[in-house]
Amino acid sequence: MAQIGAIQALAARSVSKVRVLLTAALLCLAAPPPVTAQTPVQTASVASARVMPEATRIAAARLGDHGDKTRFVLELTRDAPFTILAEATGVAVEMEAALDAALPPAKGLVRAVSVRPGVRAGHLRLVLTTTGPVRVLLAEVIPPRDGMPPRFVMDLAAGQSGSGTGGFSVLTPASASTLKPPVPKEKPKPPLPMIVIDPGHGGQDPGAIAVGGAFEKDITLAMAKELRRQLLATGRYRVALTRDRDVFIPLRDRPALARTKGADLFISLHADSITSRQVRGLSIYTLSEKASDREAEMLAQRENQSDAIVGMDLSVQSADIASILIGMSQRDTLNQSRRFASLLLKSLDPSIAVLPGPLRSAGFAVLTAPDVPAVLVEMGYLSHSQDAKLLGSDAHRKRMAGSLLRAVDGYFGR
Numbered sequence: 001m002a003q004i005g006a007i008q009a010l011a012a013r014s015v016s017k018v019r020v021l022l023t024a025a026l027l028c029l030a031a032p033p034p035v036t037a038q039t040p041v042q043t044a045s046v047a048s049a050r051v052m053p054e055a056t057r058i059a060a061a062r063l064g065d066h067g068d069k070t071r072f073v074l075e076l077t078r079d080a081p082f083t084i085l086a087e088a089t090g091v092a093v094e095m096e097a098a099l100d101a102a103l104p105p106a107k108g109l110v111r112a113v114s115v116r117p118g119v120r121a122g123h124l125r126l127v128l129t130t131t132g133p134v135r136v137l138l139a140e141v142i143p144p145r146d147g148m149p150p151r152f153v154m155d156l157a158a159g160q161s162g163s164g165t166g167g168f169s170v171l172t173p174a175s176a177s178t179l180k181p182p183v184p185k186e187k188p189k190p191p192l193p194m195i196v197i198d199p200g201h202g203g204q205d206p207g208a209i210a211v212g213g214a215f216e217k218d219i220t221l222a223m224a225k226e227l228r229r230q231l232l233a234t235g236r237y238r239v240a241l242t243r244d245r246d247v248f249i250p251l252r253d254r255p256a257l258a259r260t261k262g263a264d265l266f267i268s269l270h271a272d273s274i275t276s277r278q279v280r281g282l283s284i285y286t287l288s289e290k291a292s293d294r295e296a297e298m299l300a301q302r303e304n305q306s307d308a309i310v311g312m313d314l315s316v317q318s319a320d321i322a323s324i325l326i327g328m329s330q331r332d333t334l335n336q337s338r339r340f341a342s343l344l345l346k347s348l349d350p351s352i353a354v355l356p357g358p359l360r361s362a363g364f365a366v367l368t369a370p371d372v373p374a375v376l377v378e379m380g381y382l383s384h385s386q387d388a389k390l391l392g393s394d395a396h397r398k399r400m401a402g403s404l405l406r407a408v409d410g411y412f413g414r
């Protein structure tokens with residue numbers, strides 16, 4: 001722990017403009033030389049250097065690929081405190097030492113090792129450029145034993161930083177000339193609910209075409225953006241869109257994105273078209289293996305065809321949905337989806353026309369994230385002239401998004 005003290009003392013001298021890029025739980029087992037009481041802000045290495053004038057030398061440097069981790073080892077002539085730094089391109093070790101060894105070639109997660117002067121006089125910085133984001137699993141100096149010299153050892157694993165617990169981080173941007181202590185731990189607040197909005201169709205898949213010529217893909221995108229605007233304006237939610245421009249997204253990537261984003265709710269927006277031009281109104285769908293009715297079944301078939309337009313096989317097997325539904329019932333996902341669907345129906349602006357029996361279910365491919373409550377909203381029929389006109393209007397879009405916001409608020413108990 002004295003090692004941590006030394007690094008924090010060093011860090012306490014720092015000033016500004018430093019980003020924390022990496023949270024690594026570090027085990028520091030080395031026993032550093034004592035820090036004198038007169039120089040409380042000095043690092044142990046600086047203090048000890050006065051007592052022991054010979055500098056630490058790095059006699060050998062090597063990388064080892066151990067499959068799930070990459071190990072970086074420095075053989076030292078004697079113990080030396082070190083600092084781990086996040087670099088834009090990887091991670092660095094800063095140490096008061098002189099380099100006598102050749103730098104090792106690329107191995108494992110490390111694409112290159114380079115050296116440059118450290119932030120402070122007499123220090124050097126060994127920069128490990130990595131193949132992608134890495135986590136520091138361990139960094140320590142192993143004391144000499146069995147005739148082996150002291151060794152600095154650092155283990156890297158692939159992955160984002162930020163999941164460390166109880167550790168500290170001393171981190172600078174690549175060009176920083178200062179060091180900074182770890183950001184004081186705040187009480188972790190539960191993150192705001194994440195709403196993923198899925199504007200149906202896009203790119204080569206226009207979706208339904210309105211009587212006036214408008215495309216479903218544009219109507220859904222405009223609605224998704226308005227809903228995002230209204231949700232974010234409350235400050236109560238985080239929002240992600242499966243697409244925010246006119247681009248094709250395969251059906252399965254949509255629920256996959258909801259899971260990646262850690263969605264608490266998934267709302268897929270559509271506007272259907274059918275041959276009967278008299279039918280109008282909004283309807284809301286949840287996932288089921290067997291469709292609630294013939295119309296819902298036909299609708300799910302139409303919506304699930306999206307990928308076929310670009311020549312992908314995306315048939316959703318009934319067996320797939322059956323097994324997903326089992327997972328959903330274990331997680332209560334389906335009940336939550338239905339709860340949101342009925343809240344939405346109650347929250348609708350009175351001006352919005354509703355299809356008879358508006359709460360329905362069918363095997364929609366976009367609703368298959370097993371742990372994310374999800375609904376598909378058919379906002380109206382583009383084959384109906386009045387619905388088509390309304391869905392293209394700003395005022396109606398605001399009312400529709402407002403209705404969805406009320407339902408989201410109700411769902412999260414706001």
Ligand SMILES: [Zn+2]
Nearest residue numbers: 200207270271
């Ligand atoms: Zn659609």
